[in-house]
Amino acid sequence: MSAAPARLSDLALFRRLIAEARDCWLHLAGLLAVGLLATPLALLAPLPLQIAVDSALGQRPMPGPLGARWPAGGSGDDQAALWTAAILMVVIGVARQGQQMATRVIRSYATERLTLELRSRLLRHAQRLSFSHHDRVGVSDTVYRIVKDVPDAQSVLFESLYPSLFAGLTLIAMLVVTLRLDPVLALAALAMASPILLLNRHYRRQFRERWREVKVLESGAVGVIEEVLGALRMVKAAGQEEREHRRFVERAGEGTWARTRLTVAEGSFGLQVGAVVALGSAAVLFVGASHVRSGALTLGELLLLMGYLAQLYEPLKTLSRKTAGLQSKLAGCERVFALLDGVPDVVEPARPRPLHRARGRIIFDGVSFAYEPGRPAVAGLCLEVPAGARIGIAGPTGAGKSTLIALLLRFQDPTAGRVLLDGVDLREFRLRDLRRQFDVALQDTVLLSASIAENIAYAEPRASRARIVEAARAAAVHDFIARLPQGYDTPVGERGLMLSGGERQRLALARVFLGDAPVVLLDEPTSALDPRTEARVLEALIERKQGHTVLMVAHRRAAIAACERVLELDHGQAGAAMRA
Numbered sequence: 001m002s003a004a005p006a007r008l009s010d011l012a013l014f015r016r017l018i019a020e021a022r023d024c025w026l027h028l029a030g031l032l033a034v035g036l037l038a039t040p041l042a043l044l045a046p047l048p049l050q051i052a053v054d055s056a057l058g059q060r061p062m063p064g065p066l067g068a069r070w071p072a073g074g075s076g077d078d079q080a081a082l083w084t085a086a087i088l089m090v091v092i093g094v095a096r097q098g099q100q101m102a103t104r105v106i107r108s109y110a111t112e113r114l115t116l117e118l119r120s121r122l123l124r125h126a127q128r129l130s131f132s133h134h135d136r137v138g139v140s141d142t143v144y145r146i147v148k149d150v151p152d153a154q155s156v157l158f159e160s161l162y163p164s165l166f167a168g169l170t171l172i173a174m175l176v177v178t179l180r181l182d183p184v185l186a187l188a189a190l191a192m193a194s195p196i197l198l199l200n201r202h203y204r205r206q207f208r209e210r211w212r213e214v215k216v217l218e219s220g221a222v223g224v225i226e227e228v229l230g231a232l233r234m235v236k237a238a239g240q241e242e243r244e245h246r247r248f249v250e251r252a253g254e255g256t257w258a259r260t261r262l263t264v265a266e267g268s269f270g271l272q273v274g275a276v277v278a279l280g281s282a283a284v285l286f287v288g289a290s291h292v293r294s295g296a297l298t299l300g301e302l303l304l305l306m307g308y309l310a311q312l313y314e315p316l317k318t319l320s321r322k323t324a325g326l327q328s329k330l331a332g333c334e335r336v337f338a339l340l341d342g343v344p345d346v347v348e349p350a351r352p353r354p355l356h357r358a359r360g361r362i363i364f365d366g367v368s369f370a371y372e373p374g375r376p377a378v379a380g381l382c383l384e385v386p387a388g389a390r391i392g393i394a395g396p397t398g399a400g401k402s403t404l405i406a407l408l409l410r411f412q413d414p415t416a417g418r419v420l421l422d423g424v425d426l427r428e429f430r431l432r433d434l435r436r437q438f439d440v441a442l443q444d445t446v447l448l449s450a451s452i453a454e455n456i457a458y459a460e461p462r463a464s465r466a467r468i469v470e471a472a473r474a475a476a477v478h479d480f481i482a483r484l485p486q487g488y489d490t491p492v493g494e495r496g497l498m499l500s501g502g503e504r505q506r507l508a509l510a511r512v513f514l515g516d517a518p519v520v521l522l523d524e525p526t527s528a529l530d531p532r533t534e535a536r537v538l539e540a541l542i543e544r545k546q547g548h549t550v551l552m553v554a555h556r557r558a559a560i561a562a563c564e565r566v567l568e569l570d571h572g573q574a575g576a577a578m579r580a
Contacts, residue, residue: 392560447496
């Protein structure tokens with residue numbers, strides 16, 4: 001599974017985005033309907049100027065149905081024509097502003113709704129991906145994709161694709177009208193469109209590749225910030241603040257220069273497009289003036305035509321302006337879909353077996369697992385744990401003790417062999433049902449930014465306060481909590497860093513005591529506790545978890561003294577099981 005974005009065409013990305021937005025089709029249709037009003041309003045915009053020049057100041061009848069009411073010039077008709085031009089200008093101006101406001105409101109709501117939906121899907125999917133994926137790609141890159149790339153991806157439809165579609169429709173409408181007024185001028189103006197389209201095609205590929213580079217560099221800079229702040233105690237203790245600051249400036253500086261080079265390319269593209277448009281406008285003005293002199297056009301018709309041609313070029317400039325921004329957003333789309341299309345290493349069974357409450361008999365049947373090829377963490381392990389037994393797992397660092405816990409929880413699947421629960425391969429159970437069979441205290445004690453009570457009851461959010469207090473007493477942490485100003489409602493801070501290591505570990509043990517799962521998995525559960533507190537907690541464990549299967553990983557013999565048997569692991573292989 002790779003997190004590198006695939007090189008997809010613009011059309012393929014557009015199709016994928018439209019498919020992602022299918023639940024908001026009503027909003028998309030409303031936006032399209034309101035957007036289509038822009039073309040007739042744009043066609044009407046120059047009309048008041050023509051009426052003022054040809055009918056109010058000149059002697060020509062007003063155009064269209066208005067000419068039937070005022071067929072010829074005259075003093076009274078001149079005043080009526082002037083009033084008509086002024087009223088039309090106000091009405092058209094207000095209508096255009098109303099249309100633009102409605103477009104912005106619908107676009108904003110639809111964009112925010114789609115962004116929220118796609119972010120929630122990405123977060124859910126990211127939680128299903130394996131730890132090896134996040135270790136390889138980095139959490140900061142995933143966060144950047146969810147926070148920054150998702151809004152870019154969803155804005156493609158509303159800020160690039162839709163405006164480009166409306167600009168194209170306006171372009172066609174303006175071209176038809178100008179062809180009817182003066183085919184020569186229309187063809188002269190249209191001839192200038194070809195260079196713009198060629199420039200657009202040339203720069204489009206450059207922009208996409210450069211935006212890919214920018215996003216990778218910016219994601220790396222975010223990763224430095226997250227890494228430094230996450231390890232701030234170590235950074236301060238080592239006195240390396242300036243070093244980390246320089247590392248961030250260097251990484252962010254690379255992104256700054258990449259953005260600067262991209263801005264130069266965008267400016268060059270805009271300059272060339274502007275030059276082509278200026279040349280086209282000058283040519284049309286020169287030819288149009290000669291047509292007025294020859295009598296082929298009136299001055300009002302020339303002004304009308306120039307207004308249309310200005311709006312003819314405006315869609316071309318809009319399409320060109322959107323090119324750089326569009327490629328930025330499409331580069332974000334590639335990154336979002338690369339994450340969304342990632343296949344989890346641990347998959348749900350197609351036809352899961354029902355699992356309500358296990359008895360707790362565990363078998364490792366010839367299990368092997370390697371985090372990297374050629375470096376097995378577990379090799380050919382055979383082990384049977386009877387239901388209700390208390391088994392200690394000991395061995396040197398790197399022997400594969402924590403890997404056994406990870407395999408039981410299906411954080412990873414064995415590369416060979418099977419792990420069985422009550423005689424059934426774990427891969428046949430739904431993940432959610434399987435993990436409900438375990439109460440877990442992992443080696444890396446992690447708390448959430450919530451209250452103490454919420455952290456203790458994390459796996460059972462509906463637990464009563466009485467049960468939470470009882471679990472805290474069993475974990476020898478109640479007295480500490482009672483001394484806090486807010487007691488069980490005290491916030492623990494981000495990742496629980498406002499508490500000591502021993503306090504965090506006892507809260508994690510309180511979670512285990514609160515639960516009633518048939519299997520208890522403990523990975524170094526008392527490593528941060530003093531001997532007296534450790535003995536008290538282990539005594540409570542024996543008392544409260546009678547009849548539960550308990551697997552306890554520990555280095556210290558005192559921690560596994562309460563176990564009935566101890567399994568010695570060495571280089572992923574099991575020695576003889578010994579009595580504790």
